[in-house]
Every structure is written in C-alpha cells, then in structure tokens.
Amino acid sequence: MISAEIQSFIPIVLKACVEASEAIMEVYETDFDPSMKHDGSPVTKADLLSNSIIKLALEKTGIPTIMEESINSPFETRKTWEHVWIVDPLDGTKEFIKKNGEFAVCIALVYQNQPVLGFIVSPANKEIIFGGKEIGVSLLDFDQIDQAERWKVVQPKTTISTPLKIAGSRSHHSGSDLKFNESMRELFGEVEFIKMGSALKFFDLALGKADVYPRFAPTMEWDIAAGQAIIEALGGMVVHAETNQPLKYNKENLYNPYFIVKTKPILERLKK
Known part of the structure; x- marks a missing residue:
C-alpha cells in the first residue's frame, strides 16, 4: 500500500541516494583499506558513510529501519512494525574493492512483510531505478531527481530474449x-x-x-x-x-x- 504520505517520501529517498552515492564514489577514488566483519565479509569506509547518510535521511519519514551496517532492533520489536525500510548502503562491497563499478545502493519500503517500493542506485553510472506496483517504475540520472518530467518510464518486458x-x-x-x-x-x-x-x-x-x-x-x-x-x-x-x-x-x-x-x-x- 503506497499512500500519499509514502509517495511524499520519494524525494527524501532520491536525495539520500545521490548523497550516499557521492560519498561512496569519493572513497572509491582513494586507496582505501577494507576491514573484515565478524561474519568474514568485507566492509569499507564507504559502506559506513553511506549507511549514516541514508539512516539520517530515513529518520525524517518516521518509519523504522533494518540496515546492513547498523545494530538492528530485536525481532520482538520488529515484528510489531507494519512499515519498515530495509537498506543495503553498499551492495557488492567485494566488487567495490575490485574497483569494477559493479556495486549498488538498495533501499526498500516493506509493508506487512512485502516490499512495496524499491530504489536501486548505481553510484558509478549515476543512475537510479525505482518503483512499486502502484506507481510503476522509473529510471533517472542523478541530475534529474528534481525533474520528474524527465524520468524515463520503464515498461514491462514483453518477450523472452533469444537466446x-x-x-x-x-x-x-x-x-x-x-x-x-x-x-x-x-x-x-x-x-x-x-x-x-x-x-x-x-x-x-x-x-x-x-x-x-x-x-x-x-x-x-x-x-x-x-x-x-x-x-x-x-x-x-x-x-x-x-x-x-x-x-x-x-x-x-x-x-x-x-x-x-x-x-x-x-x-x-x-x-x-
């Protein structure tokens, strides 16, 4: 369910997507040193910066969050949430470390255990794709976040590729x-x-x-x-x-x- 209030969150999230991506790319251009988390997966300064930027932005919505680089609430608390943001501030950290450009920022709004709004960002390509069942899907460049008339409406795929x-x-x-x-x-x-x-x-x-x-x-x-x-x-x-x-x-x-x-x-x- 995407209410008018939730649609009003879209500009907040788009702005956070760009700001987080810019912070990620600043680190990307340096000789950064990754460290390892307790589960053996890598983490970088970019993951943590992006996490902080997005978390601060989403606080404006009044909806709780589940984020990869944060200490999340216990399930006893989370199970009472009707809405929740689920965030990966830097998906593809291994690719980020390899510097091949194949990493993303992912932000989803979940309602009653189902995702209703999703944002996927390519910091390297400066592109965002986002949408949900009630609003369709749009593709835009970073410099278009305030210009909805320039967003490309993505149409459903109609044929299977050959091969x-x-x-x-x-x-x-x-x-x-x-x-x-x-x-x-x-x-x-x-x-x-x-x-x-x-x-x-x-x-x-x-x-x-x-x-x-x-x-x-x-x-x-x-x-x-x-x-x-x-x-x-x-x-x-x-x-x-x-x-x-x-x-x-x-x-x-x-x-x-x-x-x-x-x-x-x-x-x-x-x-x-």
Missing part, C-alpha cells in the same frame, strides 16, 4: 546453478549468461536485458527487497526456489531462502 538471457552473480556460484541452467536449456533452447555484481542485475532484469536470475547462494533481505518491489511492479516475481512463493521480509532470520527472479514473459511462458 534466453540468464543473469548471474559475478562472485558467487553453486552446483544448483548448473542444474537450473540445464533446465532452462531444456525449456528455451540456447541460453546466454550475463555476469554482474550486486543488485545491478535488477537493472538488467527491469530494462529487458535479462530474463531470469537464479540465486542458490546466501543473501540477506537488504540485498533483494528493493529488487523485488521493482520486478513485481513490472509484472514479474521473486520467488522461493522450492515453494515458488514470493519472498517475505522483516523475518526473525534476515537471511533469504534460495530464490529465482522471473520477469513477466518468463512467468507467462511457464504458466502455459
């Missing part, structure tokens, strides 16, 4: 990927693989450059909540790999199950 384009992770792979890819070959014939770091894969999926994205490796809610809101707004789905049900958010355990992102034409083909 079928499968989006995949730059840094994470598993044996289940091979089984999935073979099943896609049996259904659709020739396939082509598009490797991309971070949530930037959702840009490709939303803009028709990829058809499907399987993920059989660990991810967290903040990695894909924004992407699910955008893909659902375009008629697709992000589903549990085993149950085929949409993913839920603000769970007690913030890890996602293995999932598959299906664009609208893939869903329509699989229903036949």
Whole structure:
C-alpha cells in the first residue's frame, strides 16, 4: 500500500541516494583499506558513510529501519512494525574493492512483510531505478531527481530474449546453478549468461536485458527487497526456489531462502 504520505517520501529517498552515492564514489577514488566483519565479509569506509547518510535521511519519514551496517532492533520489536525500510548502503562491497563499478545502493519500503517500493542506485553510472506496483517504475540520472518530467518510464518486458538471457552473480556460484541452467536449456533452447555484481542485475532484469536470475547462494533481505518491489511492479516475481512463493521480509532470520527472479514473459511462458 503506497499512500500519499509514502509517495511524499520519494524525494527524501532520491536525495539520500545521490548523497550516499557521492560519498561512496569519493572513497572509491582513494586507496582505501577494507576491514573484515565478524561474519568474514568485507566492509569499507564507504559502506559506513553511506549507511549514516541514508539512516539520517530515513529518520525524517518516521518509519523504522533494518540496515546492513547498523545494530538492528530485536525481532520482538520488529515484528510489531507494519512499515519498515530495509537498506543495503553498499551492495557488492567485494566488487567495490575490485574497483569494477559493479556495486549498488538498495533501499526498500516493506509493508506487512512485502516490499512495496524499491530504489536501486548505481553510484558509478549515476543512475537510479525505482518503483512499486502502484506507481510503476522509473529510471533517472542523478541530475534529474528534481525533474520528474524527465524520468524515463520503464515498461514491462514483453518477450523472452533469444537466446534466453540468464543473469548471474559475478562472485558467487553453486552446483544448483548448473542444474537450473540445464533446465532452462531444456525449456528455451540456447541460453546466454550475463555476469554482474550486486543488485545491478535488477537493472538488467527491469530494462529487458535479462530474463531470469537464479540465486542458490546466501543473501540477506537488504540485498533483494528493493529488487523485488521493482520486478513485481513490472509484472514479474521473486520467488522461493522450492515453494515458488514470493519472498517475505522483516523475518526473525534476515537471511533469504534460495530464490529465482522471473520477469513477466518468463512467468507467462511457464504458466502455459
């Protein structure tokens, strides 16, 4: 549900997206030293700066947050929240460290455990894609955040690519990927693989450059909540790999199950 009040939050989030991205790119241009978190994943000054900027901005909305680089509230508190922002201030830190440009900022608004509004930002390309079922999806450059008339309306993908384009992770792979890819070959014939770091894969999926994205490796809610809101707004789905049900958010355990992102034409083909 996106009320008029929540629509009024869009300018706040867009501004935060740009400010966080600028802070990220300032660090990107330096010889920064990453450190390791307790779970063995890397973190940089850019992650923490972006986290602080976005957290401060979202406080203006009065809606609580779940953020990768913050100490989050216990589930006993979180489970009472009807709305919550779920944020990855720098998705793709490994790619950021490699300096290949394949990193993103992800911000999602979740209502009753389902994402209703998502923002994915490419700091390196200075682009934002955002949307939800009730408002559609828009693509814009950083210098257009105050010029809605210049935003590009993203239309749902209508055909399956030939060959079928499968989006995949730059840094994470598993044996289940091979089984999935073979099943896609049996259904659709020739396939082509598009490797991309971070949530930037959702840009490709939303803009028709990829058809499907399987993920059989660990991810967290903040990695894909924004992407699910955008893909659902375009008629697709992000589903549990085993149950085929949409993913839920603000769970007690913030890890996602293995999932598959299906664009609208893939869903329509699989229903036949």
